[in-house]
Amino acid sequence: MIDIPGLLDRLCYRYPSLLVDAITEYEPGRRLVAFKNVTVNEEFFQGHFPGAPLLPAVLMLESLTQVASLLLLQRDSPPGARPNSRVFLRGVNDARFRRQVVPGDRMRLEIEIGQKRPPLVRAQARAFVGDQIVAECVLLLGLRPDRTDIHPTALVDPRAVIGDGTTIEPHAQIGPNVRIGANCRIGQSSVVDGWTEIGDDTDIYPFASIGLAPQDLKYQGEKTQLVIGRRNIFREFVTINRGTRGGGGITRIGDRNVFMAYVHVAHDCHVGSDTIFGPHATLGGHVHVEDYANISAGSAVHQFCRVGAHGFVGGYSVVTKDALPYAKTVGSRPARIFGANTIGLMRRGVANDVIEKLKRSFRYLLQSKLNTTKALQHIQKDKTLACDEVQHLVEFIRTSQRGVILRRATRRAEEMMADE
Secondary structure, three states: OOOHHHHHOOEOOOOOOOOOOEEEEEEOOOEEEEEEEOOOOOHHHHOOOOOOOOOOHHHHHHHHHHHHHHHHHHHHOOOOOOOOEEEEEEEEEEEEEOOOOOOOOEEEEEEEEEEEEOOEEEEEEEEEEOOEEEEEEEEEEEEEEOOOEEOOOOEEOOOOEEOOOOEEOOOOEEOOOEEEOOOOEEOOOOEEOOEEEEOOOOEEOOOOEEEEOOOOOOOOOOOOEEEEOOOOEEOOOOEEEOOOHHHOOEEEEOOOOEEOOOOEEOOOOEEOOOOEEOOOOEEOOOOEEOOOOEEOOOOEEOOOOEEOOOOEEOOOOEEOOEEOOOEEEEOEOOOEEEEEOHHHHHHOOOOHHHHHHHHHHHHHHHOOOOOHHHHHHHHHHOHHHOOHHHHHHHHHHHOOOOOEOOOEOOHHHHHHHHHO
16 A cells, blocks of 8 residues: 555655545556546646646646656655655656646556666656557656654654654654654654644654644634744643634744743743743743743743743742843732842843843832832933843833833842842
8 A cells, every 4th residue: 555645745846736646556666557537626727728728738747756756755665664765856858748638537647767876766757548648758856865753653644744854753643734844853642733833953842732722712723823933842741822813823932942841831922032931830821921031930921911031930920910021020919020130141141231230220110219100211311221121121111011010029038039
């Protein structure tokens, strides 16, 4: 038994349509005969030509190329295994088209392997309708080893796109609308489904659930997306949901993020790059997390909140308003500000003079007797505080929809934090 869709998934540059319907003769490594039923409802007939539909000659060549690829890939693969090569069409020689092919015709496609000079192979290709030749040519095909490694027990839909060098471990499940980049690893028993894109060099550990439907009662099965960037790490039992129509239809994650075990990212969240999520950290729907933020173990961020760039949310905190960038936010109902995230900023290589400007800005916000509006005015008037980071802090506060966390920590809490 030949798995036509599975083999054609390894054909590079193919037209996005299956142009082979059945295989009737097969001599391993030598010859293959297949059929294509030409029906009037094929999309290309709408414009080629209205009132006089004809099968385009280029699609005759595509059908022959697909049959040749089936023969080459089946020969190149162990029985029952997914093919480990890809086929490229490198050239077409001596092409001749003898008669027109119209709806209702049944094309017989015959391929015979000719001269081989690895990685190139020549194949004699002929198409018949009845006993009459309608097209013939010599195909020049290239074979390239594919480093993709898919375990036999993995359930990978043939329509999924798997990048070169990606490993899919036992019992993993990959849905039909998934696109996985190069050099990724999909761990044992993990699930990747829905309209999900995953960038190169991403590592998904066992039992993770990536791209499943949002946990929103308004969701009715419509097409929504999850887009993940490059070099992300999703540890065991992480769950990342797709977006919803009402929230923009997309959940987006940037590059180089670390999601530790049991992290949950709900629908329509937008996570930047270089963030760290501790075990059991949870984001409600529509949360925005900016670059370099750190959300510690067991913390929860309420829906529609933001966590600012370089912000630190302490362990088991509950964030119900926007958490300021460059600051330490710790506590549960209410969470409190513990000043600038000095250690985190130093670890990220932020200049000492910028850190000092941020500290002075927080003194205006937290320690002066000024309300927030006047404190922001004083920060902007103070020319010695001028830098991009301070300006981002000011704009973050001014653009907040839910309000920001500006409750200062008690002295006792600050002393306890210092002891830790």
